[in-house]
Amino acid sequence: MAKTLPKVDVVTVGVGWTGGILAAELAKDGMKVVGLERGKERSTEDYLHGHDELRYALRYELMQDTSKETITFRNNRKQRALPMRQLGSFLLGENLGGAGVHWNGQTYRFFPYDFEIKSMTEKKYGKGKIKDGYFVQDWGITYDELEPYYDQFEKACGISGEENPMAGKRSNPYPTPPMKSTRSLDKFSEATKELGYKPYRIPSANLSEPYKNQYGMQINACQYCAFCERFGCEYGAKSDPVISVIPAAKESGNYEIRYHSNVTEVIYDGSKVTGVKYVDVQSGEEFIQPAEVVALTSYVMNNVKFLLMSDIGQKYDPKTGQGVVGRSYCYQILPGATGFYEEEQFNTFMGAGALGTSINDFYGDNFDHSDLDFIHGGVISITQTGKRPIANNPTPPDTPRWGKEFKSNSIKYYTRTLTIGSQGASLPYKENFLDLDPTYKDAYGLPLLRMTYNFTDQDKKLQKYITKKTAEISEKMGASKTVPNPELTDYSIVPYQTTHNTGGAIMGADPNSSVVNSYLQHWNAENLFVVGASAFAHNGGVNPTDTVGALAYRAAEGIKKYRKNGGSLV
Amino acid sequence: MSEQEKYSRRDFLKKSGYAAGGVVGGGLIASLITMQVMEDDPKTKNQSNGGSEDQFNDAFMFFTNRDDFRVLASSCERVFPEDENGPGAIKLGVPFFIDHQLAGPWGNNTKEYMQGPFYKGEPTQGYQSRMNRGEIFRMGIKKLKEKSQSDYQKSFQELSAEEQDKILTAFENDEVKMTGTTSAEFFELMRAATIEGVYADPMYSGNRNMEGWKMKQFPGAQMSYIGKIESDKFVDIEPQSLHSMLNK
Numbered sequence: 001m002a003k004t005l006p007k008v009d010v011v012t013v014g015v016g017w018t019g020g021i022l023a024a025e026l027a028k029d030g031m032k033v034v035g036l037e038r039g040k041e042r043s044t045e046d047y048l049h050g051h052d053e054l055r056y057a058l059r060y061e062l063m064q065d066t067s068k069e070t071i072t073f074r075n076n077r078k079q080r081a082l083p084m085r086q087l088g089s090f091l092l093g094e095n096l097g098g099a100g101v102h103w104n105g106q107t108y109r110f111f112p113y114d115f116e117i118k119s120m121t122e123k124k125y126g127k128g129k130i131k132d133g134y135f136v137q138d139w140g141i142t143y144d145e146l147e148p149y150y151d152q153f154e155k156a157c158g159i160s161g162e163e164n165p166m167a168g169k170r171s172n173p174y175p176t177p178p179m180k181s182t183r184s185l186d187k188f189s190e191a192t193k194e195l196g197y198k199p200y201r202i203p204s205a206n207l208s209e210p211y212k213n214q215y216g217m218q219i220n221a222c223q224y225c226a227f228c229e230r231f232g233c234e235y236g237a238k239s240d241p242v243i244s245v246i247p248a249a250k251e252s253g254n255y256e257i258r259y260h261s262n263v264t265e266v267i268y269d270g271s272k273v274t275g276v277k278y279v280d281v282q283s284g285e286e287f288i289q290p291a292e293v294v295a296l297t298s299y300v301m302n303n304v305k306f307l308l309m310s311d312i313g314q315k316y317d318p319k320t321g322q323g324v325v326g327r328s329y330c331y332q333i334l335p336g337a338t339g340f341y342e343e344e345q346f347n348t349f350m351g352a353g354a355l356g357t358s359i360n361d362f363y364g365d366n367f368d369h370s371d372l373d374f375i376h377g378g379v380i381s382i383t384q385t386g387k388r389p390i391a392n393n394p395t396p397p398d399t400p401r402w403g404k405e406f407k408s409n410s411i412k413y414y415t416r417t418l419t420i421g422s423q424g425a426s427l428p429y430k431e432n433f434l435d436l437d438p439t440y441k442d443a444y445g446l447p448l449l450r451m452t453y454n455f456t457d458q459d460k461k462l463q464k465y466i467t468k469k470t471a472e473i474s475e476k477m478g479a480s481k482t483v484p485n486p487e488l489t490d491y492s493i494v495p496y497q498t499t500h501n502t503g504g505a506i507m508g509a510d511p512n513s514s515v516v517n518s519y520l521q522h523w524n525a526e527n528l529f530v531v532g533a534s535a536f537a538h539n540g541g542v543n544p545t546d547t548v549g550a551l552a553y554r555a556a557e558g559i560k561k562y563r564k565n566g567g568s569l570v
Numbered sequence: 571m572s573e574q575e576k577y578s579r580r581d582f583l584k585k586s587g588y589a590a591g592g593v594v595g596g597g598l599i600a601s602l603i604t605m606q607v608m609e610d611d612p613k614t615k616n617q618s619n620g621g622s623e624d625q626f627n628d629a630f631m632f633f634t635n636r637d638d639f640r641v642l643a644s645s646c647e648r649v650f651p652e653d654e655n656g657p658g659a660i661k662l663g664v665p666f667f668i669d670h671q672l673a674g675p676w677g678n679n680t681k682e683y684m685q686g687p688f689y690k691g692e693p694t695q696g697y698q699s700r701m702n703r704g705e706i707f708r709m710g711i712k713k714l715k716e717k718s719q720s721d722y723q724k725s726f727q728e729l730s731a732e733e734q735d736k737i738l739t740a741f742e743n744d745e746v747k748m749t750g751t752t753s754a755e756f757f758e759l760m761r762a763a764t765i766e767g768v769y770a771d772p773m774y775s776g777n778r779n780m781e782g783w784k785m786k787q788f789p790g791a792q793m794s795y796i797g798k799i800e801s802d803k804f805v806d807i808e809p810q811s812l813h814s815m816l817n818k
Contacts (some may be wrong), residue, residue: 180799
């Protein structure tokens with residue numbers, strides 16, 4: 001029998017970026033906030049001996065324990081979904097700060113085009129441009145409306161960056177100047193300028209100088225030690241929820257985090273939610289935490305899973321195209337090209353997660369799509385995130401995968417390859433969706449989330465087009481040999497690609513085609529907010545965290561308004 | 571240890587062989603056990619393990635018999651052979667790295683979802699075996715031994731490098747029948763673990779004396795590159811392990 005606890009103003013399910021931001025904003029405003037974190041506490045001191053590629057990057061020290069909870073996966077509805085028994089394609093986080101601790105820190109905004117993709121595309125190219133089966137839609141909010149929230153998130157992080165000539169208008173400059181540059185970044189800048197493009201430094205949450213944010217929290221200067229992605233920062237120089245926002249919530253005296261608390265249900269009475277049920281995974285005790293407002297602030301997967309398990313909102317049915325929960329799951333594609341350099345050796349082992357330079361000349365509708373059979377595009381970048389030796393064994397094509405030649409070439413080219421990468425935007429497709437698995441269960445007896453996903457025709461065409469552009473840049477940079485990434489085939493859950501999963505509980509202006517409104521307030525439960533990349537109506541062609549942070553600030557404002565006036569906020 | 575000491579120890583080992591082990595220090599004896607385990611392998615005879623200090627953990631945590639360990643060691647050496655760049659998998663301690671990994675969480679799949687039902691999936695669905703990695707290695711090694719006998723009537727470690735490569739290629743191409751797993755799955759695990767053992771921090775028993783890192787010019791666990799990141803030239807830095815950070 002679950003024990004019912006005293007009611008609080010707000011309970012957040014998960015304490016990463018979104019849970020941390022809501023806590024900081026709402027607890028400061030006087031609300032009693034409880035954060036339920038399924039994992040353990042951790043802080044900067046825990047990362048001092050973190051330069052261990054095997055433990056952190058290969059054995060996933062900071063990641064979700066898939067023996068307890070994972071997803072099932074299939075490429076299409078005809079296949080039997082099987083459990084993702086080990087992590088691969090994307091890396092789900094766990095413990096305080098969530099995936100916000102092991103991120104790289106690349107903090108781009110989405111572009112005005114992203115938020116109005118449908119209207120802009122139809123206006124310029126006509127209604128037939130968006131092909132049947134793609135749920136391309138406007139987000140119910142414009143870039144200009146979201147801009148102030150981007151500004152707040154970037155101030156909380158102290159983002160180091162410079163004006164991007166092709167981006168949406170900013171109300172303020174970046175809080176700190178761009179990071180240092182390197183030989184490989186300079187080569188990219190020169191080559192892209194020669195090709196007529198407009199390079200700019202990647203907005204970075206690895207800070208170029210010490211910074212104090214709006215909550216008075218100190219973030220330190222990056223040391224370029226090259227252990228960001230999959231690692232925590234031992235310097236407190238990579239903004240993450242644990243150093244940037246959670247301490248502000250704690251200082252208010254209105255915030256409590258309960259660790260080892262795994263939520264199993266959002267309690268829903270058909271029009272409102274009354275709280276959540278959770279289990280203390282160490283004692284096995286069950287609790288009910290009543291709250292005026294419930295905020296789902298876990299990763300995409302669990303935000304959607306909670307809605308499906310608690311039966312809130314109409315589930316998406318791919319057979320009829322009706323329903324919204326689980327619809328519009330998106331990922332990203334990774335066009336790119338690798339240049340092999342016979343004459344020059346680079347310091348590829350140094351770097352930082354967001355150390356890089358980008359162009360947006362092939363993003364969104366910055367290039368003419370009249371004669372192209374796809375829409376959108378992607379950022380093109382060079383990054384120097386720090387190559388580590390187990391995972392990075394680049395060899396020219398036709399090199400065997402093991403043996404003498406493999407050894408020689410992988411050693412030689414470890415410091416003699418530069419990759420031009422891209423993140424291709426991903427559009428929702430009717431056959432790509434999330435629902436509950438009928439067979440497999442997690443450690444608490446709850447169904448696993450089932451992912452049905454494959455790359456689309458749009459993805460394949462975009463991959464081919466952008467890959468060609470990246471190869472041209474690599475050649476311009478003077479690579480002795482350039483090897484473009486292969487064309488897309490079926491999506492595989494096995495090799496690491498990107499932890500930029502989105503959708504499943506998307507935002508929009510119409511309850512028939514979205515789960516939450518532009519404040520992330522659920523259409524079918526006015527006191528439930530579903531916050532995160534689960535709200536993205538499609539996935540843009542840059543890293544999602546800046547937009548996740550902006551939406552969290554927007555939701556925080558929504559919750560304040562709701563507590564004052566009640567009812568629907570739109 | 572200074573460079574000079576390292577090389578003189580190597581020379582000593584070369585000249586004396588492991589029989590002399592009894593008269594020198596404990597650290598040396600421990601390192602000689604590596605060779606003793608390998609004594610039947612002509613390719614590894616009379617080689618040091620890279621001049622490392624006390625190797626008390628050069629002992630079996632997972633394996634139970636030497637022959638299985640030798641087969642694994644010979645396989646790893648084919649994946650990452652000794653050559654003009656430097657030591658191969660055996661000298662780098664990779665077989666012990668794998669033994670220790672198999673004895674721990676990785677070999678026991680403690681962080682993997684191991685609930686049934688189990689079905690053979692599509693390649694895009696990944697690992698679907700009900701066996702853990704330790705069990706897959708045991709079966710894979712047994713199959714390597716069987717195939718060596720049936721193809722060449724010799725043990726795996728007695729085969730020429732070319733013959734060993736032929737057998738390993740058959741595993742890689744999934745041409746060897748296994749139950750509960752596939753020969754390709756075993757091969758991929760063995761290949762991946764070998765590369766991990768070459769380049770993981772030496773505390774895990776591979777990458778002896780950081781020789782893996784030195785070959786690749788990876789400086790290991792450095793605290794900061796802030797003074798070097800803007801350099802236009804390649805910067806060669808002496809590597810440093812996590813152990814040395816703890817002692818600072």
